[in-house]
Amino acid sequence: MKNLLEHTGIAPGRLHFSWISSAESTKFVDVVKKITEEVKALEPALNYAKTEPKVN
Amino acid sequence: MTGYTEKIREIAARLLTEGKVDRVIGFRKGTVPMMNQPHYVTSPAMAGELIWDSHCGLNLANYVTDRKERIGIVAKGCDSRNLVTHIIENKIKRDQLVIIGVPCTGMVDRSKVCALVEGEITSVEESDDAITVSGNGFSKTIAKTDVLRENCAVCTHRNPVIHDEMVGEPVAEQTGVDAYASVKKVEALSPEEKWNYFEDLISTCIRCYACRNACPLCYCPTCFVDESRPQWVGKSQDPIDVRTFHLLRAYHCAGRCTDCGACETACPMGIKVREFTKKLNKDCFELYGWEAGLTLDKRPPLDVYKTDDPDDFIR
Ligand code: SF4
Numbered sequence: 461m462k463n464l465l466e467h468t469g470i471a472p473g474r475l476h477f478s479w480i481s482s483a484e485s486t487k488f489v490d491v492v493k494k495i496t497e498e499v500k501a502l503e504p505a506l507n508y509a510k511t512e513p514k515v516n
Numbered sequence: 517m518t519g520y521t522e523k524i525r526e527i528a529a530r531l532l533t534e535g536k537v538d539r540v541i542g543f544r545k546g547t548v549p550m551m552n553q554p555h556y557v558t559s560p561a562m563a564g565e566l567i568w569d570s571h572c573g574l575n576l577a578n579y580v581t582d583r584k585e586r587i588g589i590v591a592k593g594c595d596s597r598n599l600v601t602h603i604i605e606n607k608i609k610r611d612q613l614v615i616i617g618v619p620c621t622g623m624v625d626r627s628k629v630c631a632l633v634e635g636e637i638t639s640v641e642e643s644d645d646a647i648t649v650s651g652n653g654f655s656k657t658i659a660k661t662d663v664l665r666e667n668c669a670v671c672t673h674r675n676p677v678i679h680d681e682m683v684g685e686p687v688a689e690q691t692g693v694d695a696y697a698s699v700k701k702v703e704a705l706s707p708e709e710k711w712n713y714f715e716d717l718i719s720t721c722i723r724c725y726a727c728r729n730a731c732p733l734c735y736c737p738t739c740f741v742d743e744s745r746p747q748w749v750g751k752s753q754d755p756i757d758v759r760t761f762h763l764l765r766a767y768h769c770a771g772r773c774t775d776c777g778a779c780e781t782a783c784p785m786g787i788k789v790r791e792f793t794k795k796l797n798k799d800c801f802e803l804y805g806w807e808a809g810l811t812l813d814k815r816p817p818l819d820v821y822k823t824d825d826p827d828d829f830i831r
């Protein structure tokens with residue numbers, strides 16, 4: 461999953477995977493914090509976001 | 517490869533006469549040169565309609581899913597691998613099939629041939645390793661190796677992996693070809709260049725879905741692109757929608773694609789659809805040592821769990 465997305469030009473560091481049990485609340489908070497930090501450190505990704513629909 | 521046609525007709529007629537199968541699926545001559553059509557033959561008298569040459573690029577395994585009758589099917593290397601995949605995925609039973617194996621020397625890319633001549637090609641002749649195309653005021657002989665489809669040029673499973681009949685002696689498998697050369701080239705690019713590479717690749721896609729329809733793996737009763745409740749992907753020509761379609765379609769083929777090239781053969785816009793699936797094929801090969809459709813005895817990597825599955829991407 462990650463490999464093909466990054467292969468087609470989604471920057472590494474944007475897509476994260478984790479396995480968290482419903483009992484692991486602290487791990488959840490940890491992971492979310494880290495991901496938010498890492499993604500914020502990258503420039504905003506504008507290429508895979510629809511703005512105006514293209515009509516022609 | 518010359519002589520395959522007679523052999524296919526003979527086997528088809530025999531199977532139908534003996535009542536071993538209810539129909540035989542093969543190719544007949546198309547209405548346009550270099551575009552053969554899939555064809556059903558249901559009586560021995562019709563067997564003469566079947567043919568074989570270097571323009572049988574579509575994948576006949578596409579036409580057996582969920583069939584209830586007994587089927588004879590003409591299968592080159594890649595078709596036979598897709599039959600294996602179908603059997604593993606319970607889309608057809610092995611004992612319903614009589615597989616007429618065709619040792620393959622590769623199929624021709626029609627657009628490459630057309631690019632070599634000026635004017636419209638109206639007839640094509642073929643010998644063992646060359647084809648001669650002619651039209652109004654021209655005639656040209658081209659070596660087959662110069663105009664092979666890209667997937668055929670790097671194919672290393674040309675002989676059918678399962679078969680009940682064979683139309684000829686096995687051919688030598690190619691060695692020393694790098695099936696993933698084009699993927700490696702893209703892997704070396706920066707994220708932005710990668711993005712642009714694929715943007716450019718699919719920029720002319722008209723979303724006709726010919727690639728999906730030609731694919732033996734795409735047998736879902738309702739494809740995600742056609743669904744409207746929920747609507748998984750936008751239906752417009754917006755580049756984001758087009759990209760989403762291609763990405764999702766590729767994921768549906770992960771660990772199943774045999775690189776038969778039917779998608780590219782079917783595409784009216786000459787888009788290299790395989791650039792998406794090939795990356796997944798390469799990953800499957802590197803992570804799991806897996807190539808789809810080689811054996812009935814192994815489950816595909818994505819439907820088994822093993823404790824040593826690679827999991828570096830999970831934190
Ligand atoms: S991919 Fe291999 S088996 Fe299939 S048509 Fe090409 S050369 Fe033949």
Ligand code: SF4
Pocket residue numbers: 720721722723724725726727728782783784785786787789
């Ligand atoms: S066949 Fe070609 S143009 Fe049609 S949807 Fe597929 S890639 Fe797009």
